[in-house]
Amino acid sequence: MTDEFEVLAFAERQATAYLRSLEGRRVFPDEQALLALSGFDEPLPDEGQDAIEVLKQLSELGGPATVASTGANYFGFVIGSSLPVAGAAERIALAWDQCASSFANSPVADRIEKVAARWLLEILDLPRNSAVGFGTSATACALTALSTAREVLLQHLGWDLTRHGLSGAPPIRIVCPQNIHITLRKVFRVLGFGQDNIITVPCDEQGRLKLDNFPDLDERTLLCLQAGEVNTGGFDPFAFLLPKARAAGAWTHVDGAFGLWARASGLHRDLTEGIDQADSWTVDAHKWLNTPYDGAMVICRHADALSRAMNSDADYARAEPTAQKNLGLEFSRRARGIPIWAALKGLGKQGVAEMVERHCALARRIAEGLSAAGYRVLNQVVLNQVLVRADTDEETLAILQAAQDSGRTWFGPSVWEGRPAFRISVSSWRTESRHADMLVALLARLRQDHSSS
Numbered sequence: 452m453t454d455e456f457e458v459l460a461f462a463e464r465q466a467t468a469y470l471r472s473l474e475g476r477r478v479f480p481d482e483q484a485l486l487a488l489s490g491f492d493e494p495l496p497d498e499g500q501d502a503i504e505v506l507k508q509l510s511e512l513g514g515p516a517t518v519a520s521t522g523a524n525y526f527g528f529v530i531g532s533s534l535p536v537a538g539a540a541e542r543i544a545l546a547w548d549q550c551a552s553s554f555a556n557s558p559v560a561d562r563i564e565k566v567a568a569r570w571l572l573e574i575l576d577l578p579r580n581s582a583v584g585f586g587t588s589a590t591a592c593a594l595t596a597l598s599t600a601r602e603v604l605l606q607h608l609g610w611d612l613t614r615h616g617l618s619g620a621p622p623i624r625i626v627c628p629q630n631i632h633i634t635l636r637k638v639f640r641v642l643g644f645g646q647d648n649i650i651t652v653p654c655d656e657q658g659r660l661k662l663d664n665f666p667d668l669d670e671r672t673l674l675c676l677q678a679g680e681v682n683t684g685g686f687d688p689f690a691f692l693l694p695k696a697r698a699a700g701a702w703t704h705v706d707g708a709f710g711l712w713a714r715a716s717g718l719h720r721d722l723t724e725g726i727d728q729a730d731s732w733t734v735d736a737h738k739w740l741n742t743p744y745d746g747a748m749v750i751c752r753h754a755d756a757l758s759r760a761m762n763s764d765a766d767y768a769r770a771e772p773t774a775q776k777n778l779g780l781e782f783s784r785r786a787r788g789i790p791i792w793a794a795l796k797g798l799g800k801q802g803v804a805e806m807v808e809r810h811c812a813l814a815r816r817i818a819e820g821l822s823a824a825g826y827r828v829l830n831q832v833v834l835n836q837v838l839v840r841a842d843t844d845e846e847t848l849a850i851l852q853a854a855q856d857s858g859r860t861w862f863g864p865s866v867w868e869g870r871p872a873f874r875i876s877v878s879s880w881r882t883e884s885r886h887a888d889m890l891v892a893l894l895a896r897l898r899q900d901h902s903s904s
């Protein structure tokens with residue numbers, strides 16, 4: 452067996468070599484690298500293998516087949532990358548291997564996550580007494596938020612969910628934009644909200660929920676809004692809707708997976724006006740804050756309600772309501788708040804604002820460049836998302852494919868108003884003007900190559 456520290460040093464060298472190779476590396480792996488993945492498809496060994504040999508295989512076969520989404524030339528989804536300080540903090544926390552469920556399990560994780568939670572509420576300017584649960588994803592965090600909402604709404608309707616369960620409970624209806632993120636639809640399904648109880652509201656051409664003929668809100672309504680629509684980056688009209696929802700006794704949840712970070716920037720904060728009046732919010736760290744996966748937060752104004760809904764105290768494992776095991780789904784969990792703390796401390800308020808502003812400025816630069824090259828930019832570029840189309844659907848799809856095949860960039864398809872488009876998103880701390888310009892130049896050339904005229 453190789454010595455523990457040699458193994459770690461080997462892994463560190465491989466990891467560093469990978470990061471050093473990012474700039475020149477293909478963004479999506481080539482055919483050869485993908486074929487080589489069959490090398491992993493071997494029988495489970497009877498006898499243990501040497502650690503260095505295991506890592507060599509991982510690095511040699513796995514590395515070339517990675518998507519370089521942590522690099523500067525990846526514009527797909529809103530993937531973000533890992534800030535050095537966040538990735539490095541994660542490595543230290545990995546060595547600590549804390550079970551970060553409560554103070555008793557890990558005083559250091561408990562303390563650092565509480566600080567990260569406080570900073571988060573400050574930088575996002577949300578109610579300072581809110582509870583913050585660090586979950587694996589915006590999906591998991593939305594599940595915790597909406598199960599809390601369900602319990603509270605039912606309680607207000609005189610129904611004790613813990614005692615009576617769902618069967619026979621007064622119906623709760625969901626009101627949400629028609630383009631609500633697919634993961635929210637999954638959460639609705641998992642929580643037992645049927646389609647018959649979901650009212651979807653039409654959206655305008657920027658993907659924002661329209662206010663005309665808006666359904667009545669009442670005390671059995673769970674209103675779900677979006678800060679940052681996935682195609683356009685559009686924001687729902689919080690300032691108008693949230694006071695009405697509050698007055699009606701509805702619960703409002705805001706999916707701000709990436710868009711909530713706009714609130715950290717003085718330039719973009721207007722988009723989020725009124726958002727602090729919601730009851731719960733979800734926001735990812737692993738997207739726009741550029742921390743490693745899996746890092747996301749549920750924020751709930753009603754701290755007691757979240758900790759009641761998520762309570763997992765046992766005779767052998769009791770903890771205070773603010774312990775993470777009482778704020779999220781997991782009982783055992785890694786200290787995922789540590790890289791988030793490190794990112795916030797490493798960037799500071801100004802650094803987060805600057806990153807958001809730089810990405811938004813780059814998105815505008817890309818939009819202008821592509822317009823000049825003859826593309827149609829379909830959205831008002833209010834954030835870091837650019838939605839683009841060529842002259843015809845065939846050209847749009849052919850250019851998208853050619854861009855992906857080039858290995859020099861990657862972004863994905865979407866469908867907007869029934870027709871194909873592509874979505875370019877700027878969210879990596881590594882992305883600079885020259886990368887944006889390279890993307891524009893590449894797409895300008897591809898349009899000439901594929902032009903039907």
Ligand SMILES: *Cc1c(COP(=O)(O)O)cnc(C)c1O
Pocket residue numbers: 529587588589590591632634635679680681706707708709735747
């Ligand atoms: C990515 C995303 C989600 C889901 O977040 P995960 O962390 O991937 O679960 C939800 N809503 C929006 C708007 C997103 O962009």
